[in-house]
Amino acid sequence: MIVKRLPVGAPATDVKAIIDSLKFSSEQKKLMLKVIFPKRFKSRVVDAKRSKQEKKFEEIKKLLSL
Amino acid sequence: MVKRKGKRKRQTPSKKDVFLNIPFDDEYEPLLYAMVCSLACMGRVARCARETSATGQFRLQKIITLAKNCAFSIHDLSRMPGKRGIPRNNMPFELGLVYAINHMAKSKYEILILEGKKYETQKTLSDLNAHDPKAHRNNPGHMIEIVVDWFHSIPSSHTLPKPADVKRIYRLFMLDSLPSLRKQWGKEINFKVLVGTAHLLSVKEGVRPT
Numbered sequence: 001m002i003v004k005r006l007p008v009g010a011p012a013t014d015v016k017a018i019i020d021s022l023k024f025s026s027e028q029k030k031l032m033l034k035v036i037f038p039k040r041f042k043s044r045v046v047d048a049k050r051s052k053q054e055k056k057f058e059e060i061k062k063l064l065s066l
Numbered sequence: 067m068v069k070r071k072g073k074r075k076r077q078t079p080s081k082k083d084v085f086l087n088i089p090f091d092d093e094y095e096p097l098l099y100a101m102v103c104s105l106a107c108m109g110r111v112a113r114c115a116r117e118t119s120a121t122g123q124f125r126l127q128k129i130i131t132l133a134k135n136c137a138f139s140i141h142d143l144s145r146m147p148g149k150r151g152i153p154r155n156n157m158p159f160e161l162g163l164v165y166a167i168n169h170m171a172k173s174k175y176e177i178l179i180l181e182g183k184k185y186e187t188q189k190t191l192s193d194l195n196a197h198d199p200k201a202h203r204n205n206p207g208h209m210i211e212i213v214v215d216w217f218h219s220i221p222s223s224h225t226l227p228k229p230a231d232v233k234r235i236y237r238l239f240m241l242d243s244l245p246s247l248r249k250q251w252g253k254e255i256n257f258k259v260l261v262g263t264a265h266l267l268s269v270k271e272g273v274r275p276t
Contacts, residue, residue, distance in 0.1 A: 011109030011217070011224055011275040012082035018111055018265055022258050032259060035246040036266045056270050063269065 016063050029064040036060060079173055085136035086114040087129075087160040089145040099244070099260075100206035101140065103236045104213035106264035107227045109275040110138065117257040133164040137175050140213070144182030144202065146190065158191060178216050180209075210236060224275040231273045239267055 012018055024032070037057055084105055088098060105112045113136055115128045133139065141161040148154040161179070168175040179199040181187045187199045200216075202209045214229045243263050247255050268274055 011222065011226065012111070013109055013224065013275050015265060015269050015274070018082065018109075019262060021111070022262055024258065024262060028256070028259055028262070031250055032263050032266055035243050035250075035263055036270055038242055038246055060266055060269060063266070 019063055020065075024064070026066070029066055033057075033060060033064060033066065079137040079168075079175060080111075080135055081137045082109065082111050083113050083136040083138070084110045085132050085139040085164065086112055087139060087141040087157055087164065088114070089142065089154065089157065090116065091145070094142075094145065096206045096240075097142075097202065097204065097209050099239060099264075100209040100236050101213060102261055102264045103239050103268075104210050104232050106261065106268045107232045107235055107273045108214065108217045109224070109226075110217070111265075112257075112261050114257060117261075129160055129163065130167065133160075133167050134171075137173070138178075139164050139175070140178045140180065142180040142202075143187050143191070143199065144180060144204065146187075176216075176220060178213070180212065206236060207233060222275075226275050227273045235264070235268055235271055235273050238271065239264060243267060 037053070037060075086098075086101065088094065088101070090098075102112045113132050115125055115132065141157060141164070143157050143161070145154050146157060161177075165177065177197065179187070179194060179197050181199045181201050182204055184201040186201070187194055200212045202212055210232050211229045214226070214232055218226055247259065247263065251259070
């Protein structure tokens with residue numbers, strides 16, 4: 001029985017590497033982007049929040065290589 | 067001249083992959099989503115036999131391949147008694163398989179064993195007593211706390227998110243992401259898409275290891 005804690009390694013902080021390793025089709029990538037940003041860039045959203053969302057959107061789009 | 071076969075090198079288990087040995091039924095779904103969200107926030111990738119349904123491999127072979135390649139595994143034995151008195155033996159069988167593979171290969175690995183109620187496993191599987199199974203009480207919140215605590219107890223130079231942050235991601239996933247995924251995929255959501263969505267959500271909300 002293994003009872004002692006083993007140093008099994010650090011978590012993966014590179015999300016791009018994780019996304020690439022999952023090998024998504026471009027259709028799946030587009031779907032995920034839509035799921036993550038369901039009500040994106042609505043005009044009633046205040047400017048500061050909107051620009052923050054846009055920044056995140058671009059970041060995730062880059063992660064997905066879209 | 068007789069060619070000598072070289073010793074086949076074993077692939078090192080991936081430190082970011084976590085093999086899930088869990089039941090797949092409708093009642094278990096909230097717990098599965100809680101687990102996937104927790105792993106995503108911890109910078110780990112949930113892997114299970116369900117993700118490779120189209121590869122033509124036998125189910126058992128798929129499980130062996132996955133178990134060999136993952137440095138972590140989570141085994142939920144809460145559904146072992148089964149319904150109508152029929153026991154479900156897949157989970158304890160796969161746990162034995164994973165244990166044997168890693169033990170024989172002398173690889174560094176970690177196993178988390180889950181049960182529904184505290185001390186439930188002790189009654190039927192006393193060999194596991196030293197592993198101290200954790201009871202999730204069929205509650206996604208408890209599931210998140212157990213998984214997050216497990217990763218916090220593993221030596222790491224990174225700062226990991228706290229259970230409260232992971233619970234926020236889980237709530238967002240259940241309220242916003244899951245209905246959209248259901249609309250597109252119906253009842254059977256592709257497992258990889260599920261995992262990918264949880265990772266992207268954790269990036270969007272900034273709940274990642276730093």
